[in-house]
Amino acid sequence: MENVTDRTSNPFGMRPPCERYVAGYGDANADFHVVGDHPGVHGGVEPRSAAGGTASSGEEVGVPFTNDAGLRLQRALVDAGLLETAGERPTVNRTFLSYLHMCVVEGTPTEREYVEMERFFDAELRAIAAHVLLPVGERATRHVIQQYTARPPTLADDMASLHGTELLGGGFLVYPVRDPSEWTDGDRERLVDALTDLQATDFYREVDLGRFLPDGDSYRVR
Secondary structure, eight states, rough: OOOOOOOOOTOOOOOOSSSSSSSOOTTTTTTTEEEEEOHHOOBBOOBBBBTTOOTTSSSSSBBSSSSHHHHHHHHHHHHHHHHEEOOSOEEESSSSEEEOOOOOOOOSSSSSHHHHHHHHHHHHHHHOOOOOEEEBHHHHHHHHHHHBSOOGGGGGHHHHTTOOOOBSSOOOOEOOOOOOGGGOTTTHHHHHHHHHHTTTSSOOEEEOOOOGSOOOOOOOOO
16 A cells, blocks of 8 residues: 655644644665654754745744754665655655654653654554554654564664664564664764664565455455
8 A cells, every 4th residue: 555645744634633733754665664753853853935935824834854963864774775864854765864852841751741742653654554664762762663573572672783673563674773872983873884784685575465355365455
């Protein structure tokens, strides 16, 4: 199944219960879904109106991964072939970028606020139905491991070791990414090499739902 939309920013029209938020951005039929924590960690550029002002209340306020650390990640994804260009409006290539908690808040969201926003993130993740999830940082990695794999979420306690390694999930491959603000020598190359090697394999993950059809024909979906 493919999504039919030409929208790059917020392709599914998510409207969370907050005035300012950074909606998902990218290819609605992406093979790779990059998952961050919240806008306060990796940024979100405010789009300008025709009059030169910022977005009005209730509109999405930008693109994920556009502060210094986020752009560092973007440039690595360009080298890995997941983005065509990096910047405030990156040119996407089979990739979708989003946050666990898309609302813009002062400081860090509370546990209750994360729970309240989870339904928006999960709905978008399942609508994109990417083959590979790339959670960025400890919080996003812990959530993705807990919700979409059978592995212990405590793996996220050691992001330095987990960075750029493959975890098999329930319908997904998971490649955790250490927070780019914490990258040390070799982290960038390690991620680029891992994603380059992955793309040289048949990494597409599909499920045959034909057993649910009366004639038993194959019906494969990702």
